[in-house]
Amino acid sequence: MQDCSQAKPSTGDFERAAHAALQHFGLRDVTLELAGFVENVVYKVTSAGSSFVLRLHRPGYHTLAELESEQAWTAALNEAGLAAPRPVASRAGDRYVLVDVAGSSPRYAGLSVWRPGQTMGDLMDQEANPTLVARRFAELGELAAAVHNQAVNWEPPPSFERHALDADGLVGEKPWWGRFWEARALSATDRARLANLRESLRACLPGYSQSGEAYSLIHSDLHPGNVLLHEGQLSIIDFDDAGYGWHAYELAVALYRYLDEPVLAGYRDALLEGYARRRQLPPDCVSQMSVFWIARTLQTIGWINDRPELDKDSNVPALVERADRLAGDIGFA
Known part of the structure; x- marks a missing residue:
């Protein structure tokens, strides 16, 4: 496994990266709520009455191909009738976008539909x-x-x-x-x-x-x-x-x-x-x-x-x- 040591950007640095990522998914005028801050930085995103999960992935833990494969499997699980993260593609049709984070390496950002509960x-x-x-x-x-x-x-x-x-x-x-x-x-x-x-x-x-x-x-x-x-x-x-x-x-x-x-x-x-x-x-x-x-x-x-x-x-x-x-x-x- 790769070395995943990382700096500690501020909360504001991550929020700016999150907003930059969401523009790729066509989401503006959003409300961000921090939902996780351990492995990945995770936000609940609310926009126009809909809710999503945005994950800024830990640098070095997964390659882009591995992240895309995760979404391929969760999509297949949903198709099989199992409730799992339902991925949302970017406006360009990509599963993930790469965003800069001040004080850290760039991170892949992925979006899925928020599941309540x-x-x-x-x-x-x-x-x-x-x-x-x-x-x-x-x-x-x-x-x-x-x-x-x-x-x-x-x-x-x-x-x-x-x-x-x-x-x-x-x-x-x-x-x-x-x-x-x-x-x-x-x-x-x-x-x-x-x-x-x-x-x-x-x-x-x-x-x-x-x-x-x-x-x-x-x-x-x-x-x-x-x-x-x-x-x-x-x-x-x-x-x-x-x-x-x-x-x-x-x-x-x-x-x-x-x-x-x-x-x-x-x-x-x-x-x-x-x-x-x-x-x-x-x-x-x-x-x-x-x-x-x-x-x-x-x-x-x-x-x-x-x-x-x-x-x-x-x-x-x-x-x-x-x-x-x-x-x-x-x-x-």
Whole structure:
């Protein structure tokens, strides 16, 4: 993955870039509302009674071809009846436009239709009854299965390019979220421990099936915070990390935030029950999910290390402890 270090332009710098981008899409007299400021700078755009999402993409994270491929897939998901970001082309017919940002590298800007709703994660946080939360996970499982059904039956265009979260993408020499075993916040002991875990994963993951029953395009960040509920309809947002990967990885990510919950097993069962209503579970799903929880933890360390501007190094020791505990739980490494 490319070096994504970046300067810190002001809010005004980003707003000026946003207005410049919107002119390419024929939108003027707009109202901007900042909706996200972590990976990408995201605005809710209101114009003439319609609402849109404008994303100013992090420099170096994706090529133009990869960004265009993301929109090609979300458009195909919509055509298949799944609510995902619906892209809007520029006046010139382009999916993205390149805009200058003072104090930073130019950024690709993409526009899609705004989808209203409350995140499933917020709804779960507001719900005190674990049984009702489990029902949400069953809905999420059905949604994941529907995404995978579309993915395995869809033929991407010849120009389609997205990364792979296979063994190399997770624990190879250039993992998608960075070389976690070299993170600056690690002690020498922690580096050695993560290097051992990495080698164990490198030995294990190549044996996992990459047939259509287990592997395809996946969202790869399909947790409850990236699913909206509005008037009974679920919609998926934030395909920034979508790529090729294992279906069991997708399901593991859905539960990752809840690993320390005492009712985790019940949530997992509900998620898998929902998935099985729409699609056969991947082979060895439960055991593979446990391995992917370790991989996700290591990925998160790499993600933090590649983004020093977020100042999250203090989270790394707890993540190392989590990786150790998860590995111990399954007698791994």
